[in-house]
Amino acid sequence: MEISRKTIPYTPVSKLLSEMTVMIVSTAGAHLLAQDPFDTSGDATYRVIPGDAKTSDCTVTHGAPVHDYNWEEPRKDVNTIFPLDRLRELVTAGTIGGLAEKHISMMGYALRLNEINAVTAPAIAKEVDRSRADAVLLTAG
Amino acid sequence: MVTVQRAIEMAGIPTVLVTLDPHQSGLMRPSRAIHPAGFEFGHSLGQPGAVAVQTAVLQAAFSRLMARGEAGVIEEVEIPGYVGWCS
Numbered sequence: 610m611e612i613s614r615k616t617i618p619y620t621p622v623s624k625l626l627s628e629m630t631v632m633i634v635s636t637a638g639a640h641l642l643a644q645d646p647f648d649t650s651g652d653a654t655y656r657v658i659p660g661d662a663k664t665s666d667c668t669v670t671h672g673a674p675v676h677d678y679n680w681e682e683p684r685k686d687v688n689t690i691f692p693l694d695r696l697r698e699l700v701t702a703g704t705i706g707g708l709a710e711k712h713i714s715m716m717g718y719a720l721r722l723n724e725i726n727a728v729t730a731p732a733i734a735k736e737v738d739r740s741r742a743d744a745v746l747l748t749a750g
Numbered sequence: 751m752v753t754v755q756r757a758i759e760m761a762g763i764p765t766v767l768v769t770l771d772p773h774q775s776g777l778m779r780p781s782r783a784i785h786p787a788g789f790e791f792g793h794s795l796g797q798p799g800a801v802a803v804q805t806a807v808l809q810a811a812f813s814r815l816m817a818r819g820e821a822g823v824i825e826e827v828e829i830p831g832y833v834g835w836c837s
Contacts, residue, residue: 617821618759619781626816634758634765636751637794679792679835686798695795695804705812717751726753734757744815745758746808747767748794749751749775 624706624743632709632742633658634733636717637690637750638671638680646670647716653724655715655733660708664694671750673718678750690748709742717749752778766815768794768807772824779822784814787826790834803831 622629638647640656647654649672658667667687671680683690691714699705713733715725737745752775755765759781767783769775770791775783786807789796796803810827819825 617779617781618756619821620759620762620764622764622816626812634754636754673791677791679790682792682798682835688795688804689792689798690794692795692804692808695801695808698801698805699808704809715754730754730757733754734761737758737763738761742763745755745763745765746811747751747755747758747765749767749769749771750791750794 622744626705627703628706629743630707630709630741631696631705632737632740632745633691633693633696633712633748634737634745635691635714635748637683637714637748638669638716639667639683639687639691639714640670641666642668647672651721652716653721653729655713655729657736658712658714660710660712662693664688667691671716671718673750678718690750706743709740711740713737751775752780755780764815766811768811769824770794772826776824780824781821782814782819783824784810785824785826786810786829786832788834789832790836792835796829797833797835800831803829
Protein backbone atom coordinates (compact mmCIF):
# COMPACT_ATOMS: atom_id res chain seq x y z
CA MET A 610 0.00 0.00 0.00
CA GLU A 611 1.38 3.40 -0.96
CA ILE A 612 0.90 6.19 1.55
CA SER A 613 1.85 9.83 1.54
CA ARG A 614 5.25 10.75 2.92
CA LYS A 615 3.45 13.29 5.07
CA THR A 616 1.79 10.42 6.91
CA ILE A 617 3.88 8.77 9.60
CA PRO A 618 3.13 5.05 10.02
CA TYR A 619 3.01 4.45 13.75
CA THR A 620 2.17 1.16 15.47
CA PRO A 621 1.40 1.51 19.19
CA VAL A 622 3.25 -0.70 21.62
CA SER A 623 0.94 -3.37 23.05
CA LYS A 624 3.21 -5.23 25.48
CA LEU A 625 5.52 -4.51 28.35
CA LEU A 626 9.15 -4.15 27.28
CA SER A 627 10.01 -7.10 29.52
CA GLU A 628 7.65 -9.25 27.43
CA MET A 629 8.87 -8.14 24.02
CA THR A 630 10.95 -10.13 21.56
CA VAL A 631 13.28 -7.70 19.82
CA MET A 632 14.72 -7.91 16.32
CA ILE A 633 17.57 -5.86 14.82
CA VAL A 634 17.22 -4.41 11.34
CA SER A 635 20.32 -2.55 10.24
CA THR A 636 21.68 -0.78 7.18
CA ALA A 637 25.22 -0.73 8.56
CA GLY A 638 26.50 -3.61 6.42
CA ALA A 639 26.96 -6.34 9.05
CA HIS A 640 27.05 -9.95 7.91
CA LEU A 641 28.45 -13.29 8.92
CA LEU A 642 31.99 -14.04 7.77
CA ALA A 643 30.49 -17.11 6.09
CA GLN A 644 27.99 -15.03 4.08
CA ASP A 645 28.62 -13.23 0.81
CA PRO A 646 29.80 -9.68 1.50
CA PHE A 647 27.76 -6.77 0.18
CA ASP A 648 28.69 -5.40 -3.23
CA THR A 649 30.23 -2.07 -2.33
CA SER A 650 29.43 -0.64 -5.78
CA GLY A 651 25.70 -0.90 -4.97
CA ASP A 652 23.69 -3.66 -3.36
CA ALA A 653 19.98 -3.81 -2.56
CA THR A 654 20.07 -7.33 -1.06
CA TYR A 655 19.94 -8.16 2.62
CA ARG A 656 21.39 -10.85 4.86
CA VAL A 657 19.53 -12.84 7.50
CA ILE A 658 21.61 -13.11 10.68
CA PRO A 659 20.56 -16.01 12.93
CA GLY A 660 19.55 -15.00 16.43
CA ASP A 661 22.19 -17.24 17.96
CA ALA A 662 25.02 -15.88 15.81
CA LYS A 663 28.29 -15.18 17.58
CA THR A 664 29.44 -11.61 17.19
CA SER A 665 32.97 -12.94 16.63
CA ASP A 666 31.61 -14.57 13.45
CA CYS A 667 30.35 -11.20 12.13
CA THR A 668 32.05 -8.56 10.05
CA VAL A 669 31.05 -5.48 8.06
CA THR A 670 31.24 -4.69 4.36
CA HIS A 671 30.10 -1.24 3.31
CA GLY A 672 30.57 1.01 0.31
CA ALA A 673 30.63 4.32 2.18
CA PRO A 674 33.93 6.20 2.30
CA VAL A 675 35.55 5.50 5.64
CA HIS A 676 35.50 9.20 6.59
CA ASP A 677 31.70 9.13 6.20
CA TYR A 678 31.13 5.82 7.97
CA ASN A 679 34.11 4.31 9.73
CA TRP A 680 33.26 0.63 9.14
CA GLU A 681 36.66 -0.35 10.52
CA GLU A 682 35.25 0.33 14.00
CA PRO A 683 32.42 -2.25 13.90
CA ARG A 684 34.90 -4.75 12.49
CA LYS A 685 36.58 -4.53 15.91
CA ASP A 686 33.26 -4.98 17.73
CA VAL A 687 30.11 -5.42 15.69
CA ASN A 688 28.05 -4.39 18.74
CA THR A 689 28.84 -0.80 17.77
CA ILE A 690 26.22 -1.08 15.03
CA PHE A 691 24.61 -4.52 15.50
CA PRO A 692 24.26 -5.00 19.26
CA LEU A 693 23.57 -8.72 19.58
CA ASP A 694 25.65 -9.17 22.74
CA ARG A 695 24.16 -6.12 24.46
CA LEU A 696 20.62 -7.30 23.69
CA ARG A 697 21.42 -10.77 25.05
CA GLU A 698 22.57 -9.12 28.26
CA LEU A 699 19.30 -7.18 28.45
CA VAL A 700 17.39 -10.45 28.01
CA THR A 701 19.38 -11.99 30.88
CA ALA A 702 18.66 -8.91 33.00
CA GLY A 703 14.95 -9.19 32.24
CA THR A 704 14.81 -5.77 30.58
CA ILE A 705 13.51 -7.24 27.32
CA GLY A 706 11.67 -10.50 26.88
CA GLY A 707 13.80 -12.13 24.22
CA LEU A 708 15.86 -11.87 21.09
CA ALA A 709 14.31 -12.72 17.72
CA GLU A 710 15.29 -15.93 15.94
CA LYS A 711 16.73 -13.88 13.09
CA HIS A 712 17.86 -10.36 12.32
CA ILE A 713 18.19 -8.43 9.09
CA SER A 714 21.17 -6.56 7.72
CA MET A 715 21.69 -4.58 4.54
CA MET A 716 24.08 -1.94 3.22
CA GLY A 717 22.72 1.55 3.45
CA TYR A 718 25.06 3.12 0.94
CA ALA A 719 23.33 1.05 -1.70
CA LEU A 720 22.87 3.62 -4.49
CA ARG A 721 19.81 1.71 -5.70
CA LEU A 722 17.08 3.61 -3.93
CA ASN A 723 14.21 2.78 -6.28
CA GLU A 724 14.88 -0.93 -5.89
CA ILE A 725 15.19 -0.58 -2.11
CA ASN A 726 11.91 1.31 -1.86
CA ALA A 727 10.00 -1.00 -4.19
CA VAL A 728 11.52 -4.39 -3.40
CA THR A 729 13.91 -4.53 -0.45
CA ALA A 730 11.97 -2.57 2.17
CA PRO A 731 8.71 -4.51 1.60
CA ALA A 732 10.64 -7.82 1.62
CA ILE A 733 12.28 -6.91 4.94
CA ALA A 734 8.90 -5.93 6.39
CA LYS A 735 7.59 -9.38 5.42
CA GLU A 736 10.59 -11.05 7.08
CA VAL A 737 9.91 -9.08 10.26
CA ASP A 738 6.20 -9.87 10.17
CA ARG A 739 6.87 -13.62 9.75
CA SER A 740 9.41 -13.58 12.57
CA ARG A 741 6.76 -12.66 15.17
CA ALA A 742 9.07 -10.05 16.66
CA ASP A 743 7.24 -7.63 18.93
CA ALA A 744 9.52 -4.68 18.23
CA VAL A 745 12.38 -3.74 15.94
CA LEU A 746 15.55 -1.83 16.74
CA LEU A 747 16.88 -0.07 13.65
CA THR A 748 20.50 0.99 13.29
CA ALA A 749 22.09 2.80 10.39
CA GLY A 750 25.83 2.87 11.07
CA MET B 751 16.67 3.44 6.78
CA VAL B 752 13.48 5.38 7.48
CA THR B 753 12.00 3.82 4.33
CA VAL B 754 12.51 0.40 5.91
CA GLN B 755 11.18 1.69 9.23
CA ARG B 756 7.98 2.93 7.59
CA ALA B 757 7.45 -0.44 5.86
CA ILE B 758 7.83 -2.33 9.16
CA GLU B 759 5.49 0.04 11.01
CA MET B 760 2.93 -0.42 8.25
CA ALA B 761 3.17 -4.18 8.85
CA GLY B 762 2.04 -3.52 12.43
CA ILE B 763 5.31 -3.83 14.34
CA PRO B 764 6.58 -0.92 16.46
CA THR B 765 10.11 0.29 15.76
CA VAL B 766 12.74 2.62 17.13
CA LEU B 767 15.63 4.01 15.10
CA VAL B 768 19.07 4.96 16.38
CA THR B 769 20.29 7.60 13.95
CA LEU B 770 23.56 9.53 13.81
CA ASP B 771 22.23 11.73 11.00
CA PRO B 772 19.21 13.49 12.47
CA HIS B 773 19.01 15.95 9.59
CA GLN B 774 18.74 13.29 6.90
CA SER B 775 16.55 10.98 9.00
CA GLY B 776 14.36 13.92 10.02
CA LEU B 777 13.48 14.64 6.41
CA MET B 778 11.70 11.27 6.32
CA ARG B 779 9.98 11.82 9.70
CA PRO B 780 10.75 8.53 11.48
CA SER B 781 8.06 6.99 13.67
CA ARG B 782 10.31 6.88 16.73
CA ALA B 783 14.00 7.77 16.79
CA ILE B 784 16.84 8.82 19.04
CA HIS B 785 20.07 10.61 18.21
CA PRO B 786 22.98 9.96 20.58
CA ALA B 787 24.51 13.45 20.59
CA GLY B 788 28.08 13.66 19.35
CA PHE B 789 28.38 10.04 18.22
CA GLU B 790 30.37 9.48 15.03
CA PHE B 791 29.42 7.25 12.08
CA GLY B 792 30.45 3.69 12.81
CA HIS B 793 29.46 4.11 16.45
CA SER B 794 25.65 3.98 16.45
CA LEU B 795 25.73 2.26 19.84
CA GLY B 796 29.11 3.57 20.98
CA GLN B 797 32.77 2.77 20.55
CA PRO B 798 34.16 -0.80 20.34
CA GLY B 799 34.19 -2.59 23.69
CA ALA B 800 32.28 0.18 25.49
CA VAL B 801 29.67 -2.05 27.07
CA ALA B 802 28.20 0.62 29.36
CA VAL B 803 27.86 3.15 26.54
CA GLN B 804 26.31 0.62 24.15
CA THR B 805 23.87 -0.50 26.84
CA ALA B 806 22.94 3.10 27.68
CA VAL B 807 22.08 3.79 24.04
CA LEU B 808 19.88 0.70 23.94
CA GLN B 809 18.14 1.75 27.13
CA ALA B 810 17.51 5.21 25.66
CA ALA B 811 16.14 3.63 22.49
CA PHE B 812 13.80 1.37 24.45
CA SER B 813 12.64 4.29 26.59
CA ARG B 814 11.72 6.08 23.37
CA LEU B 815 9.97 2.95 22.09
CA MET B 816 7.80 2.73 25.19
CA ALA B 817 7.10 6.46 25.64
CA ARG B 818 4.17 8.29 24.13
CA GLY B 819 6.39 10.72 22.28
CA GLU B 820 5.35 12.56 19.18
CA ALA B 821 5.83 10.61 15.95
CA GLY B 822 8.27 12.18 13.50
CA VAL B 823 10.37 13.80 16.22
CA ILE B 824 13.95 12.63 16.82
CA GLU B 825 14.89 12.68 20.50
CA GLU B 826 18.45 13.82 21.17
CA VAL B 827 20.03 11.89 24.04
CA GLU B 828 23.22 12.59 25.98
CA ILE B 829 25.20 9.43 26.70
CA PRO B 830 28.13 9.77 29.14
CA GLY B 831 31.41 7.97 28.47
CA TYR B 832 31.43 8.19 24.70
CA VAL B 833 34.79 8.60 22.94
CA GLY B 834 34.73 9.07 19.15
CA TRP B 835 37.14 7.61 16.63
CA CYS B 836 38.09 11.10 15.47
CA SER B 837 39.22 11.98 18.99
